[in-house]
């Protein structure tokens with residue numbers, strides 16, 4: 001748990017200021033000024049580690065919010081990023097762009113300004129990038145897909161024969177050719193399939 005009395009000692013939210021618009025439009029830097037880590041730690045200490053943390057329900061990702069609030073409060077930033085990445089692949093995006101429904105769901109918000117969850121989140125990931133803790137985790141290489149011939153035959157299907165399938169392309173096969181289809185002996189359906197107009201099409 002963060003500071004059990006944190007929300008009694010610090011009752012106001014403190015967030016980074018937005019840089020002036022006329023300055024921001026001149027560059028591609030952050031919209032907000034940096035907030036010092038001491039302030040972020042104090043804000044995280046306001047988390048009450050609720051028995052039923054409604055922030056979890058508010059977060060579409062189910063972020064482990066009380067856990068990383070506690071880790072930030074205890075200055076364990078390395079473990080905080082591990083807990084954050086456990087449910088969120090891109091906190092550098094959500095920590096800047098998410099409308100933070102978690103804060104609207106925060107229980108502390110009932111009678112005080114809610115915990116600055118979103119700012120704690122972006123502070124964790126920014127620190128992790130600075131420290132080089134964010135590393136690619138490529139998935140283990142998937143085993144090669146079995147070739148169709150080695151795949152087991154589906155249940156109930158005839159056993160695969162080792163002899164190769166008959167070659168239907170060479171002229172010596174018994175498939176009916178167009179002239180054969182037109183002969184008087186060809187079945188009505190083969191004539192219909194061969195599209196000859198002499199025979200009435202089956203209704």
Ligand code: SF4
Pocket residue numbers: 046047048049050053054055056065066069105106107108115117
């Ligand atoms: S609801 Fe608010 S106070 Fe409760 S655990 Fe979540 S962030 Fe902390």
